[in-house]
Amino acid sequence: MSYALQTDSLVKTYGLGSKRIRAVDGLSLNVPEGSIYGLLGRNSSGKTTTIRMAMGLAQPTSGSIRVFGLNPSRDPERVRVLEQVGYVPEDKMLAGLTPRKLLELNRSFYPGTWSDDLARKVVRRLELPLDTSFMKLSLGNKTKSALAAAIAQRSRLLILDEPTTGLDPIALDELLRLLVEDCTAEGRTIFLSTHQLAEIEQIADHIGIMDRGRILLEGPLDDIRASFRRIIVTGAALPATHPGILSTKRLAHATQYVLQQEPERFTQELTSNGATVLESCPLSLNEIFIELCRTAEEEDEDEGAAA
Numbered sequence: 001m002s003y004a005l006q007t008d009s010l011v012k013t014y015g016l017g018s019k020r021i022r023a024v025d026g027l028s029l030n031v032p033e034g035s036i037y038g039l040l041g042r043n044s045s046g047k048t049t050t051i052r053m054a055m056g057l058a059q060p061t062s063g064s065i066r067v068f069g070l071n072p073s074r075d076p077e078r079v080r081v082l083e084q085v086g087y088v089p090e091d092k093m094l095a096g097l098t099p100r101k102l103l104e105l106n107r108s109f110y111p112g113t114w115s116d117d118l119a120r121k122v123v124r125r126l127e128l129p130l131d132t133s134f135m136k137l138s139l140g141n142k143t144k145s146a147l148a149a150a151i152a153q154r155s156r157l158l159i160l161d162e163p164t165t166g167l168d169p170i171a172l173d174e175l176l177r178l179l180v181e182d183c184t185a186e187g188r189t190i191f192l193s194t195h196q197l198a199e200i201e202q203i204a205d206h207i208g209i210m211d212r213g214r215i216l217l218e219g220p221l222d223d224i225r226a227s228f229r230r231i232i233v234t235g236a237a238l239p240a241t242h243p244g245i246l247s248t249k250r251l252a253h254a255t256q257y258v259l260q261q262e263p264e265r266f267t268q269e270l271t272s273n274g275a276t277v278l279e280s281c282p283l284s285l286n287e288i289f290i291e292l293c294r295t296a297e298e299e300d301e302d303e304g305a306a307a
């Protein structure tokens with residue numbers, strides 16, 4: 001498999017001495033070429049810092065980051081990375097430009113890949129006003145401008161940092177359709193960070209969940225979905241130390257387990273132990289995210305208390 005973006009033991013620290021923080025803390029990510037990859041994480045988990053390193057805007061402290069095998073923090077490789085990447089930053093401020101001027105600028109930067117037809121299509125579908133000065137644009141329209149300029153560039157890799165900021169539900173729906181229709185049609189890769197879990201679940205085929213600079217879980221979304229399950233049982237149950245259990249909750253007359261691995265095997269073991277399964281259902285991406293982040297936090301608290 002070839003990868004659009006890969007990191008290995010990537011670390012980025014900011015500050016000095018006691019104020020030093022590890023924004024990215026040994027991150028290893030694999031973004032397959034041709035995928036729609038959703039990078040998820042709580043506030044301050046290190047998503048933007050990772051993206052900025054992919055764009056060569058921040059230097060890694062240690063470890064490696066490669067975009068199509070190239071090092072974005074080293075010249076002249078950085079230039080070859082930037083030629084192949086469309087980027088929508090978290091901060092969509094481009095003072096002084098109207099959306100039309102921004103599109104014209106990007107068109108001149110990327111004459112080899114730019115598509116006027118696609119630019120027109122994105123502008124129409126997102127209902128972007130072309131001639132309003134950037135200072136007067138609403139938050140959502142600033143986001144749409146940056147998206148139109150990046151999508152029409154038709155780059156091999158599209159990196160979108162929080163691309164849904166300020167978008168209304170109709171614009172968000174249109175954006176998701178545009179990304180699937182136009183960006184994946186030619187095997188392009190989309191790597192996006194977002195807090196919109198329900199929406200990303202509709203279009204992503206790969207997911208990475210970050211927490212405090214580390215990766216908690218990464219892989220094809222279908223595999224991730226299949227490995228998690230909520231099971232409610234009564235009667236004899238296994239002890240909560242079973243390795244597949246992520247969380248256990250005592251209900252009035254039953255026990256609820258959330259499982260991360262081998263849910264079928266676990267269910268069989270429960271029933272052969274005399275338990276009755278009342279409910280067995282998959283988790284949404286939102287539920288998986290919350291379970292994983294809570295468990296990671298609890299484990300860190302336990303380690304902190306033991307130290």
Ligand SMILES: Nc1ncnc2c1ncn2[C@@H]1O[C@H](COP(=O)(O)OP(=O)(O)OP(=O)(O)O)[C@@H](O)[C@H]1O
Nearest residue numbers: 014015021023041042043044045046047048049050
């Ligand atoms: N230039 C900087 N100088 C110092 N600290 C920084 C800098 N950039 C980011 N940080 C810190 O690094 C950590 C990770 O920030 P980052 O913006 O990468 O998180 P994020 O996952 O994108 O968050 P959000 O979802 O809130 O946008 C935070 O604690 C942030 O305060």
